[in-house]
Amino acid sequence: MKLSPSLLAADFADLYREAMSVAPLASSLHWDVMDGHFVPNLTFGPPVVNALRKKLDLPFVIHLMIDHPVEYTPQFDVRPMDTIIVHVESTDGADRALDAVQAAQAHAGISFRPATPIDRLEPYFDRVSTVLVMSVEPGFGGQSFLPDSLTRIRELTRRIGERPIEIAVDGGIQVGNVRDVVRAGADVIIAGSAVFGAKDRLAAMRQLLEAAR
Ligand code: DX5
Numbered sequence: 001m002k003l004s005p006s007l008l009a010a011d012f013a014d015l016y017r018e019a020m021s022v023a024p025l026a027s028s029l030h031w032d033v034m035d036g037h038f039v040p041n042l043t044f045g046p047p048v049v050n051a052l053r054k055k056l057d058l059p060f061v062i063h064l065m066i067d068h069p070v071e072y073t074p075q076f077d078v079r080p081m082d083t084i085i086v087h088v089e090s091t092d093g094a095d096r097a098l099d100a101v102q103a104a105q106a107h108a109g110i111s112f113r114p115a116t117p118i119d120r121l122e123p124y125f126d127r128v129s130t131v132l133v134m135s136v137e138p139g140f141g142g143q144s145f146l147p148d149s150l151t152r153i154r155e156l157t158r159r160i161g162e163r164p165i166e167i168a169v170d171g172g173i174q175v176g177n178v179r180d181v182v183r184a185g186a187d188v189i190i191a192g193s194a195v196f197g198a199k200d201r202l203a204a205m206r207q208l209l210e211a212a213r
């Protein structure tokens, strides 16, 4: 299992040092871009992510929870190792959003809200390297894991079959449930508050990795 810390729960006054503090055990860094429209919260956008991109070497995973992803995707200075995740519910339509990610030469991912049926993702399986399962309603960190997410992860695992797609799970993951999430089929765990809520971030990450085994 890979662990990708979400900087949404980090100290925004110190994002560079926060990112560096988790780097030894992180497979990538997860950046939650929110616009106050697609979700009722505002975080950061291309200027902030790009400034950090220049200074950090880990792969970036940019989770776009915004209207108009087609307009904003080209504004991210991504590297080929980076991933941009768009939502299937996107105002621009998932096809056009994925076209924009492809044009940016990043890996593409698709995500879906807890209430969105898995059927809606299937047309995109051949276009993405990641499917991101939202295990909370997108918008805020620190929420409780929605238990029926395990059924959705299992069903998604079955439908993906042998395709080269990673299943990432985002929201409410803690030491107490990470094992169930991995057993259901998750390849990548996104953790915000479980990592940045702890004083010793690496110790918290080690605990998550151990608990998942
Ligand atoms: C929620 C975000 C998540 C969030 C996870 O909209 O997509 O990435 O930061 O945070 P925790 O781990 O605190 O639920």
Ligand code: ZN
Pocket (backbone or CB within 6 Å): 006, 030, 031, 032, 063, 170, 190
């Ligand atoms: Zn996220």
